């Protein structure tokens with residue numbers, strides 16, 4: 001049989017190689033290096049904080065938040081889960097992973113929410129953003145790693161950057177969706193009172209889209225967690241490293257322990273952020289939201305009755 | 308009378324990128340034909356009108372006639388395709404965004420059919436919204452919002468959320484929000500259309516009372532002619548994006564411009580259109596000091612069966628033909644008259660004077676100073692309500708239009 005390659009072969013790999021090595025790396029290396037700086041700063045601050053804070057206090061805070069936004073069962077489960085992690089000797093690694101996750105999600109929010117808002121306020125912007133998101137979500141996560149290593153090198157920050165790229169799409173999509181779904185008559189009413197674009201955004205659209213944005217943040221968080229092991233391949237530490245080392249040494253026990261740690265962390269973070277995204281109170285302002293965490297249980301209950 | 312808003316030749320075409328629709332409108336093609344052949348919707352077709360300061364100008368028409376589109380062009384929510392809209396000395400149709408925002412913040416607020424209250428804000432914050440976007444400091448804005456809420460009787464619900472209130476209460480919040488900025492003009496797009504009939508009546512009456520005190524310039528949209536007649540100082544009837552007739556309630560009921568208006572008018576409640584002075588007849592009268600003989604002479608002269616006794620022009624008593632015939636001609640009218648004759652103010656609507664008329668006694672119609680200006684009998688009223696019933700258009704028009 002004849003095939004097209006008998007007549008023409010395209011050296012695709014060479015083309016990519018020369019593009020990345022010959023063009024991107026020599027010309028933009030300093031730029032990519034500079035991009036790591038803010039990531040590193042945030043990561044180190046968080047990592048330092050979690051290392052300094054006693055384990056019991058961290059557990060207590062998480063349990064309290066779980067109690068307020070989910071329920072008492074979840075609070076107890078949080079305590080048991082964290083105690084278990086500590087007892088299998090993985091507390092420091094878990095905290096490193098937690099810092100990585102929080103850093104990734106933070107950057108996803110900082111990048112994703114404005115992009116989502118932009119995409120929601122202009123159909124042209126959405127037409128540009130949407131195919132990019134589609135590609136980001138279809139490219140397998142392993143494929144990210146090669147160019148990232150080429151451009152950023154190996155280590156914690158490159159691992160987190162890979163995680164950010166992988167986890168970014170849902171928060172952009174959900175922000176866009178949430179803002180577009182705000183009732184048109186409310187936008188019209190705001191305009192009729194002379195509100196500016198930013199006033200409408202801040203007073204009406206963002207508060208009303210907050211639940212959807214939170215749901216997006218939850219999905220982003222889960223994607224970030226799923227990258228923990230993969231990011232460890234390019235030098236990120238934490239529980240992912242435990243799993244990888246375990247696999248490399250055929251140490252089933254060690255790998256499983258790391259895996260269990262990830263699962264426990266995932267469940268706790270998932271439930272808590274889902275709690276934020278559920279319409280449990282009629283007050284959807286961000287401050288009220290945070291305040292409700294610290295309010296008494298009775299207040300939350302009466303809010304529920306109202307809603 | 309100052310003119311608050313001047314609208315000149317305003318048109319709005321939807322989906323007319325090519326300008327083909329505009330050409331056809333100029334040629335006088337019908338809305339339906341233009342839509343069928345080009346897909347362009349004629350929202351408003353060359354509408355002009357003035358709104359006087361302090362009046363309620365009602366725009367009424369069937370669903371789809373372009374009322375919402377028109378009222379939204381007035382504050383620029385929908386940009387008009389052509390024409391001028393002058394609010395004082397600003398042309399909303401051509402001014403900058405900045406000027407438009409200023410008009411919306413200071414001069415022209417809106418009340419919506421489906422309330423459009425912000426579900427995440429308290430009633431107070433909803434009402435204060437217009438002040439907030441205008442940069443009024445927190446304390447003053449809450450104070451003014453509370454005053455506004457007080458006007459509609461909802462100050463006790465300031466901390467509730469809109470979702471906790473009934474429809475009627477929600478629209479009161481909508482009204483309070485529209486009033487909070489103390490705008491000169493209030494645009495109301497079928498504000499009571501989403502309420503059930505009893506609440507609607509209540510709200511209409513409340514608006515009338517409120518307007519007496521506020522004296523705002525109100526542009527009020529409705530599809531209900533009874534509502535239009537009740538509220539409107541002047542009424543514009545709209546059809547296919549154009550005005551068919553503009554006039555007072557009486558103008559429209561007594562002299563409909565065409566079959567379309569006639570069909571509307573056919574089943575309205577006339578008792579809410581005509582006032583006592585519209586149907587009053589000349590009253591014969593004698594002063595309090597007159598003798599019975601004077602009364603008889605006056606009655607003979609005016610060929611009436613009753614006569615009012617007046618003191619300084621104010622009705623003080625009433626005499627019928629049989630009263631005067633059975634009395635001595637030299638007696639003083641003041642001794643034989645029926646004191647405290649029923650009186651009605653001249654601007655009372657007929658539906659408000661039914662009950663008084665039922666006693667069978669003729670009603671003295673008085674002006675603002677209480678002076679006698681005419682007389683209305685029960686027969687008068689019922690005759691008037693039944694009159695020109697046969698004149699209304701054929702049934703086919705009625706059913707086609709409604």
Ligand SMILES: Nc1ncnc2c1ncn2[C@@H]1O[C@H](COP(=O)(O)OP(=O)(O)O)[C@@H](O)[C@H]1O
Nearest residue numbers: 321348349350369370371372373374375376377
């Ligand atoms: N955004 C729009 N795009 C296209 N057509 C519209 C739009 N808004 C209104 N229309 C059309 O304009 C006409 C007038 O509508 P509207 O002003 O809502 O009428 P009303 O308020 O009297 O019921 C209708 O035929 C309607 O279909």
Ligand SMILES: [Mg+2]
Nearest residue numbers: 374375376497
């Ligand atoms: Mg409408």
